[in-house]
Amino acid sequence: MSVQDIVRAMQGALLQQDRLLKLDTPLGDNVLLPQRSLGWSRIGRHFDFTLDVLSTRNDLKLKSLIGQPVTLWNGLYTVTVLNAGSRS
Numbered sequence: 001m002s003v004q005d006i007v008r009a010m011q012g013a014l015l016q017q018d019r020l021l022k023l024d025t026p027l028g029d030n031v032l033l034p035q036r037s038l039g040w041s042r043i044g045r046h047f048d049f050t051l052d053v054l055s056t057r058n059d060l061k062l063k064s065l066i067g068q069p070v071t072l073w074n075g076l077y078t079v080t081v082l083n084a085g086s087r088s
Contacts, residue, residue, distance in 0.1 A: 014056055020075040023053065026068050031055060037072060 014033040016022045021034040032053040041047035051072065 022073040024071040
């Protein structure tokens with residue numbers, strides 16, 4: 001394996017850094033990477049979210065996530081709120 005192959009492999013790693021969608025789970029950082037989220041909510045009604053996630057690991061016990069808390073971060077709103085006070 002050449003140095004270029006190693007660099008390409010490292011750049012292809014699934015990382016949540018600098019992504020708009022981030023997911024915190026009990027599995028740890030960068031284990032599940034959100035690719036797409038779909039959500040519905042109505043006032044006085046239930047809400048529903050569906051996430052499509054990616055992982056490079058094939059040994060995950062996904063059933064262990066049932067009933068566990070996860071946090072989906074939407075970076076679009078986070079960046080907007082953080083930058084709102086810095087307008088010129």
